[in-house]
Amino acid sequence: MNLLPSGICFYLSVAICWLTSRVDGSWWYMGTLGSQVMCDNIPGLINKQRQLCRQHPKVMQAIGAGIKDWIGECQHQFQNHRWNCNTMARDHNLFGRLLLRSSREAAFVYAISSAGVVHTLTRACSQGELQSCSCDPTKKGSSRDAKGTFDWGGCSDHVEHAMRFSQSFIDAKERKERDARALMNLHNNRAGRKAVKRFMSLECKCHGVSGSCSVRTCWLALADFRRTGDHLRRRYNGAVQVAMNQYGTGFTTAQRHFKRPSKNDLVYFEDSPDYCIRDQESGSVGTGGRVCNRTSRAVDSCEVMCCGRGYDTTRVSRTTKCECKFHWCCAVHCRDCNQEMDVHTCKAQT
Template sequence: RRQHYPALLFSFLLHCLCFPCVFFNLLAVGSPLVMDPNSICRKTKRLVGKQNELCQTQPEIVSEVAKGARLGVRECQYQFRYRRWNCTSHNKYFGKILQQDIRETAFVYAITAAGVTHAVTQACSMGDLLQCGCEATRSRAPPRPPSSSSSGEGVKWEWGGCGDDVEFGYEKSKQFMDAKRRRGKSDIRALIDLHNNEAGRLAVKLYMRTECKCHGLSGSCTLRTCWKKMPHFREVGDRLLERFNGASKVMGGNDGKTLIPVGQNIKPPDKQDLIYSADSPDFCLANRKTGSLGTRGRMCNSTAMDVSGCDLLCCERGYREETVVFEENCLCRFHWCCVVQCKKCLVRKELSLCH
């Protein structure tokens, strides 16, 4: 059994995600480990180099890494909620996904690397880490006013506020998430994982936005202070899902160090593209070998023509209609001060469930 470092690292990280199950330990099948962020370093003796250094000297950053992994997998579950594979957190099934070189694995690696970048950077801005803080802006050129607006004429611009130090989060994500390839040995899977990790980090780093605040007497804008902020993580997930939909299939080059796109007249993938080397299963039926839970019993949309539609999601097996009655808050009122009182209402909903 091949012992693949990134998948091993993911198994350790995913133990920190507070899901109701214990994730698959890829090195010792049948020996799951129950872990919290503080125990990653204590029990992960196989971490070496920069990873081990991070564990020894900056365990609080490892805690943020765990939060980032949780953020990434939650976003994965949101983005794939209507697909046959819905980024399930079931232990053995998720572990099998990580052992393959398919498109779904590419997305998991990318969104998790992005989550770690985002979480560590945000912790810096919030003052939760001693090693970092707001972005240093002394050497940066002054911000430019929006080209679509003439109101910026005559207004002084300068960097200020608390910009997100995405470079720090990027480096820590790279330090902890990236695998080291063994010298003298080629590993196409490692090249693919490293590429997808980088694509995830760049989905955060390359899409920083500028926020500004006006200063002046009587509401005037004689001075505008600006700072850089990360994109909302939902934007990161949306962007990576687009990359997932257009992911490139690759194979290893003869030198064992390069990746070549499969197919004629296909441009080489750039750094932001997701890549994979094996075709995905159809995920229609439960199969532990492939990590498929199947779609039996999944809720679908009987009128939709996209991936959430019953024809596609149910793999043309058909579906049944079921009426569900549940209780929810309704007719809520705010009473001064400060109580919200609601009544309970019974709600009847028609569901379509896959056969």
């Protein structure tokens, strides 16, 4: 069974770097012809994606502008681990050859990027940045929750619209391939989209005499993307290793005692490398030069992070604010203090 994708999907390929370099929006004002020319030259798109790109250039611009948010969230979630969601500035895609391996890290990247696209487009719709969408038009009239009746008002975030567009655009290449890796990507893409919707919350404003809340006006709002990132990180920890079923139409667990994956789980085929040393084939950049915590016993410890190679210690001086005092009414004055501290970094492989 070939588990390598015949082509990394658009938003993880050189196309995403291409979009990121053009998020200033200058070329989107070239008109319909300009949009068509640029969409035709984005690498990695299939015909359906090019068509959607031509029809919705502002949406493409919003996706490009939001890329840094989900990459930043990925790097936050793994900042103290051997694999820290590092990106490659000069590779054929943002994560190098890492994504050619059907590992749980690849599963997380697909899920967090799919979630990031949904979150970005939902927010852009509510903020009036796109002509193709706005607030959720279905949230009208009255409804009920555990606290009683309320009136829909304000601007409910239209997450369903963002999910539909994201699915149509992002999943297009995977649906065309339909091999084992494509099915894995589709599953993790969907898990990412569902994670954003999972944390939509009902926010309300009370009306009535003396704040009695006799009438409530409510709307559905996106949660901070950190909640989605935290959720997907937990799913990464509990990701299910799977194999293709005998019909090639779905998954079965790789081991009998493993749980059957739900639609919210992340799935992967291959074991991960240890990420200790630089290995171009696996996409590992190694941990040489990474900062570690000498006193920790967790994954950020020098013992774990440096994979037994040892670490170097450097004495550095850092300036911090100290002896801060509050002055009436509205000022805080601090001194600049120099602090000497040791920084430990993993030795490179020999």
